[in-house]
Amino acid sequence: xxxxxxxxxxxGKSSLPQQIKVAFQNDILGLQLQISRDxxxxxxxxxxxxxxxxxxxxxxxxxxxxxxLKVENAAFAEEFYSxxxxxxxxxxxxxxxxxxxxxxxGIALGLLGLIVGAYFYILPPIAEKSAALLPESFDDKIGxxxxxNYLEKVEVDTARSMQLEEFASQLKLKxxxxxxxxxxxxxxxxxxALPNGHIVVFSGILDxxxxxxxxxxxxxHEVTHVNARHSTKMLCRNLAGYMLVSLLFSDVNGVxxxxxENAQQLHSLSYSRNFEQEADEQGLRILVDNHVDPRGxxxxxxxxxxxxxxxxxxxxxxxxLTEDRKAHMEEMIGTMDYQVVSNPKLVSIFKELTN
Amino acid sequence: MxxxxxxxxxxxxxxxxxFFGQGSDYFGIMIVNWLLTLFTFGFYYxxxxxxxxxxxxxxxxxxDERFHFSGTGKEMxxxxxxxxxxxxxxxxxxxxxxxxxxxxxxxxxxLYLAMFALxxxxxxxxxxxxxxxxxxxxxRFGYRGDRKELTQNFLKWVFFTIITFGIxxxxxxxxxxxxxxxxxxxxxxxxxxxxxxxDWFWLNLKGYFLTIFTLGIYAFWWxxxxxxxxIDHMAxxxxxxxxxxxxxxxxxxxxxxxxxxxxLTIFTLGFGKAWADMRTQRFLCDNIxxxxxxxxxxxxxxxxxxxxxxxxxxxxxxxxxxx
Numbered sequence: 130x131x132x133x134x135x136x137x138x139x140x141g142k143s144s145l146p147q148q149i150k151v152a153f154q155n156d157i158l159g160l161q162l163q164i165s166r167d168x169x170x171x172x173x174x175x176x177x178x179x180x181x182x183x184x185x186x187x188x189x190x191x192x193x194x195x196x197x198l199k200v201e202n203a204a205f206a207e208e209f210y211s212x213x214x215x216x217x218x219x220x221x222x223x224x225x226x227x228x229x230x231x232x233x234x235g236i237a238l239g240l241l242g243l244i245v246g247a248y249f250y251i252l253p254p255i256a257e258k259s260a261a262l263l264p265e266s267f268d269d270k271i272g273x274x275x276x277x278n279y280l281e282k283v284e285v286d287t288a289r290s291m292q293l294e295e296f297a298s299q300l301k302l303k304x305x306x307x308x309x310x311x312x313x314x315x316x317x318x319x320x321x322a323l324p325n326g327h328i329v330v331f332s333g334i335l336d337x338x339x340x341x342x343x344x345x346x347x348x349x350h351e352v353t354h355v356n357a358r359h360s361t362k363m364l365c366r367n368l369a370g371y372m373l374v375s376l377l378f379s380d381v382n383g384v385x386x387x388x389x390e391n392a393q394q395l396h397s398l399s400y401s402r403n404f405e406q407e408a409d410e411q412g413l414r415i416l417v418d419n420h421v422d423p424r425g426x427x428x429x430x431x432x433x434x435x436x437x438x439x440x441x442x443x444x445x446x447x448x449x450l451t452e453d454r455k456a457h458m459e460e461m462i463g464t465m466d467y468q469v470v471s472n473p474k475l476v477s478i479f480k481e482l483t484n
Numbered sequence: 485m486x487x488x489x490x491x492x493x494x495x496x497x498x499x500x501x502x503f504f505g506q507g508s509d510y511f512g513i514m515i516v517n518w519l520l521t522l523f524t525f526g527f528y529y530x531x532x533x534x535x536x537x538x539x540x541x542x543x544x545x546x547x548d549e550r551f552h553f554s555g556t557g558k559e560m561x562x563x564x565x566x567x568x569x570x571x572x573x574x575x576x577x578x579x580x581x582x583x584x585x586x587x588x589x590x591x592x593x594x595l596y597l598a599m600f601a602l603x604x605x606x607x608x609x610x611x612x613x614x615x616x617x618x619x620x621x622x623x624r625f626g627y628r629g630d631r632k633e634l635t636q637n638f639l640k641w642v643f644f645t646i647i648t649f650g651i652x653x654x655x656x657x658x659x660x661x662x663x664x665x666x667x668x669x670x671x672x673x674x675x676x677x678x679x680x681x682x683d684w685f686w687l688n689l690k691g692y693f694l695t696i697f698t699l700g701i702y703a704f705w706w707x708x709x710x711x712x713x714x715i716d717h718m719a720x721x722x723x724x725x726x727x728x729x730x731x732x733x734x735x736x737x738x739x740x741x742x743x744x745x746x747x748l749t750i751f752t753l754g755f756g757k758a759w760a761d762m763r764t765q766r767f768l769c770d771n772i773x774x775x776x777x778x779x780x781x782x783x784x785x786x787x788x789x790x791x792x793x794x795x796x797x798x799x800x801x802x803x804x805x806x807x
Contacts, residue, residue, distance in 0.1 A: 139622030144783035
């Protein structure tokens with residue numbers, strides 16, 4: 130036999146290895162196995178599967194159940210591999226592995242970089258835009274689900290809630306949906322807005338306020354979160370982010386977990402800096418439109434800053450740096466043309482609310 | 485070399501279990517798996533799994549001959565689809581129960597029952613599939629357990645576990661292991677396992693308390709004892725020829741394996757896991773000795789070919805390690 134190689138053959142019937150010779154058969158595009166002096170079998174390349182361990186090749190034939198042909202020879206391994214490649218009998222995984230560890234790692238790293246870039250720069254705007262596809266009723270639904278659970282767990286100050294409603298009714302808040310206001314008894318210096326238009330203010334923040342302007346600023350800020358659908362946008366963004374991550378790690382269950390978790394923590398959903406800035410700016414416009422002193426916004430920030438030592442208020446920790454926000458407000462007020470008209474009704478409600 | 489049966493009958497044989505896998509090769513496989521899974525939106529997953537298994541089996545050798553995993557991604561993909569269909573069906577029935585009866589308790593009860601009922605199916609199916617796709621020297625492994633028998637016993641053992649507040653759990657585990665391992669075949673070679681719940685219970689009770697008293701240090705001895713209990717009770721027989729397995733693992737060995745693997749994984753942000761996995765596999769092979777007189781040149785094909793990958797993925801879903 131020309132160009133034949135020593136091989137070990139297991140016939141799939143017994144575990145006893147047989148020493149045989151094997152040669153390439155170009156006319157049938159395959160291998161010829163010389164089992165014994167009189168017994169020859171032909172294996173066509175199209176029936177074969179193989180595994181290569183360095184110079185060792187283990188070949189199996191789909192028509193010969195579990196028979197194995199083992200050849201340990203560098204020349205054979207090369208020739209066999211290229212023949213299989215020509216016949217397109219090498220799967221994509223094996224071909225990629227053939228590139229070498231360095232190249233594969235490079236490709237993977239480059240791809241990872243692209244994905245990370247997309248995660249931070251491409252995904253957020255797309256996700257936020259896609260929030261517009263969700264109907265407003267979605268905002269109402271998740272807000273309702275949250276508030277029902279939430280109000281069971283906390284103590285509501287009914288009298289103050291009504292006063293706060295009255296305070297808000299004195300202001301034009303540019304709201305597109307009806308708003309509800311609830312005062313919750315808590316030391317926490319915080320307030321949050323739910324996508325269904327329910328705004329929760331803690332008694333802690335009210336007790337610390339000194340002017341009606343500040344409260345108006347707070348409401349202006351929170352209302353903007355509702356008007357601009359910030360919660361829904363953040364939800365879409367978090368979900369899209371998680372979907373990308375779960376695609377990376379092939380994990381499907383996580384998506385549902387994120388949805389559940391975000392719905393659970395609707396009140397502490399941290400908005401992006403852009404959203405906070407938008408809420409500050411629109412809040413400021415609301416103050417100006419209502420002829421309330423826009424410096425109420427700055428007072429609000431200072432208040433929050435001062436109280437920092439007592440307990441870390443969430444409104445600060447999750448919001449952009451207070452100094453930056455203050456400076457931005459100062460700058461905006463400087464360029465604005467505004468008129469402050471005293472509003473005795475607003476002040477008197479505020480006094481009742483904070484006495 | 486041909487030896488007559490009488491000659492080889494009581495002739496002591498040598499067995500050498502080895503693992504050749506390299507972290508860098510395995511890492512390459514994982515990366516390519518990751519790339520292909522990403523580009524196919526996750527659909528490559530079963531194929532990726534097949535590649536991983538093929539590598540690990542192919543790098544494990546007994547007396548210089550490698551093991552072989554012949555399962556394919558296509559088979560496992562079918563199994564995966566079946567598992568999904570099963571889940572959908574279960575959730576559908578759950579939904580009906582919830583909406584018709586208006587009581588979540590029955591629905592949740594049904595979910596638990598469905599999970600428990602699936603477990604023996606999953607154990608049976610995965611063993612049957614995995615072993616039928618495992619071969620060595622061209623001879624297939626096989627699993628001959630009976631699904632009905634396993635299911636009935638399993639439910640009985642689960643019931644005992646519940647009424648003994650979990651204590652019977654030790655017997656449950658050992659009974660399953662005994663049943664499943666005693667039904668493994670390699671050609672004419674029959675496997676067996678003779679561990680029992682009582683020993684297992686005391687081993688773990690002792691391990692648990694000593695680990696607490698020694699602030700965790702005993703954990704490595706505990707781990708060694710668990711490993712030894714699995715291996716030392718494993719044996720194979722072919723007629724009156726036998727192989728007995730024995731563990732060589734030491735607490736120090738486990739300490740080194742686990743601590744280094746931990747550091748390898750943590751300090752490389754998880755990338756070192758490929759190397760850690762290979763170290764584990766090598767540790768297992770290096771610490772199992774086989775002694776006996778079964779001639780591995782004289783095994784004949786006995787197991788029928790089998791096609792069904794249902795359990796393979798069901799078990800993967802529940803993350804149960806049966807190895």
